[in-house]
Amino acid sequence: MADKLPRILLVEDDTSLGYLLTEYLQLKGFYVFWASDGKKALAKLNEDVYDLAILDIMMPEMDGFSLARNIKSQYPDLPFIFLTAKSLKVDVLKGFSLGAVDYLKKPIDEEELVVRIEALLSHIKGGEPDQEEISNEVRRLGKYTFNPLNQELHFDEEVIHLTSRENELLTFLSSRINRLAAHRDILMALWGSHDYFKQKSLNVFITHLRKYLEKDEDIRIENVHGQGFILRIRQSDT
Structure with missing residues (x-):
């Protein structure tokens, strides 16, 4: 059942607030993993897939802005x-410049937070093309x-x-010309998990x-070291 719930990664070093928000969001129908710092959050992102991350800014060791840069990169x-x-x-503008899709100030109104999360997830899912349509459409690649x-x-x-796996991989890459x-996104979409051996298998199919x-x-498939692959298609001048 939890697999079908929207998955939220909450990163908050305040124990009281972290516990409160986790309990409240779970009551509202979200799966929530609460990480108390940025390092734990990145470790969890390397293990599981989430639909949205909620980041506190003022945290020890790795602040929210630094964590956001890592998320955008990885x-x-x-x-x-x-x-x-x-x-x-200036802080609000910095947050948006790093790629944030929203910015909420403390003290938090829990009901407002839920409304914003639901609106964001609805917008994100509504903007995704239908997978079956993506898979079946004939496309020109150079x-x-x-x-x-x-x-x-x-x-x-x-x-x-093409083999089934080659076909799935080219479909995935060609939907993001x-x-x-990202390595992790490819592996989770095609293999359902990511580890050393699946990464090696991915490299073979590439x-x-x-x-x-x-x-x-x-046309070339470019390797972005430590991050993933880009299907590059140079447009003709004619």
Whole structure:
């Protein structure tokens, strides 16, 4: 049952507030993991997938701004909001410049927090294209035509028949052309978990796809060290 609940990562060093918000959000139908500092939060993000992170700013060792930078670098698809006692305009602007989707000031109105979370999650899910539609649409990749439904990659008269895993991986990457696809997001979407051995397997399939796509010099699968892959397609000038 918990697997179907919206998953929230709460990062708050105040024990009383952390406990209160965790209990309240769980009562409102969210799965919540409460981390008391940034390091614990990053460790948890390396283990599980979350729909939204709520970050306190004023924390020891790693403040919320530093944590946000790490999240943007390592988990670029994870939206986050700031929860803070700091009310200066410069702090608010800094929070948004780091990629925050919302900013709430303490003391927190729990009902307002829930309304904002629900609105944000609804907007995020509403903006995602339907997975079945993504998987089945025929798309142009440079000089190639990719047909995910038939698991085929066409180049002129040549037809490359993809394995199921190759097809899933190319579908995932081609839905994010010229954008980073994080290692963790790929592994969770295709394998359902991420570990050392699945990462090695992913690298093998990336090698396969690179070989299939090598006939078009305007296409490459770029490795972003420690983060993920980008399917780069250079636009023709003509």
